[in-house]
Amino acid sequence: METIKIKYFSDKIEKLTYVAGKSDWIDLRAAEDITMKQGEFKLIPLGIAMELPKGYEAHVIPRSSTFKNFGLLQTNSCGLIDESYCGDNDQWFFPALAMRDTEIHVNDRICQFRIMEHQPQIVFEETEKLTGKDRGGFGTTGRQ
Numbered sequence: 001m002e003t004i005k006i007k008y009f010s011d012k013i014e015k016l017t018y019v020a021g022k023s024d025w026i027d028l029r030a031a032e033d034i035t036m037k038q039g040e041f042k043l044i045p046l047g048i049a050m051e052l053p054k055g056y057e058a059h060v061i062p063r064s065s066t067f068k069n070f071g072l073l074q075t076n077s078c079g080l081i082d083e084s085y086c087g088d089n090d091q092w093f094f095p096a097l098a099m100r101d102t103e104i105h106v107n108d109r110i111c112q113f114r115i116m117e118h119q120p121q122i123v124f125e126e127t128e129k130l131t132g133k134d135r136g137g138f139g140t141t142g143r144q
C-alpha cells in the first residue's frame with residue numbers, strides 16, 4: 001500500500017478513489033466546464049497536484065470512452081508526470097485536441113492514471129556490431 005499526498009484545486013470535483021478489482025488505473029476529472037471548437041487545442045485542468053512516492057512517476061492516458069464521449073485526442077498520447085512535479089502549484093493537465101465541437105463539464109471523468117517505478121539508470125555502450133539475431137527490420141513480419 002502506498003500513501004500519496006494530494007492537493008485539490010477545486011471543490012467541484014469528486015475526490016480520487018482507488019477502485020480495487022476492476023481496473024487499478026485511477027480516473028481523473030475535468031476541473032472546469034470547457035467548450036471547444038473542432039480543431040481547437042486546450043490544456044484541461046485536472047484539479048489536482050500530488051507528491052508521488054519516492055522513485056515513482058505517473059502515466060496519464062485517455063479513458064477508452066474519451067474519444068467517443070468527448071471527441072478529444074490526447075496530444076502527447078501519454079502524459080508523463082515527473083516525481084519532481086510535486087510543488088504546491090504543480091497542477092496536472094490533460095492536453096486535448098477537439099476533433100469536433102464539444103463540451104466537457106466539470107467533474108467529467110476524461111482520463112486515467114497509474115504510478116510506475118522509474119526505469120533503472122542506463123549507460124549507453126556504443127558498438128559496431130550487435131550479436132543478437134536479426135528480425136529483418138521494421139514491419140517485416142507481415143500483416144496476418
Ligand SMILES: O=c1ccn([C@H]2C[C@H](O)[C@@H](COP(=O)(O)OP(=O)(O)OP(=O)(O)O)O2)c(=O)[nH]1
Pocket residue numbers: 060076078079080081082083084085091092093094095
Ligand atoms: O500530460 C501532461 C504532461 C505533463 N504534465 C506536467 C507534469 C510534468 O512533470 C510536467 C512537465 O512535463 P514534461 O517534462 O514531459 O514536459 P516538457 O515539455 O519537457 O516541459 P518542461 O519544460 O516542464 O520539462 O508537466 C501534465 O500535467 N500533463
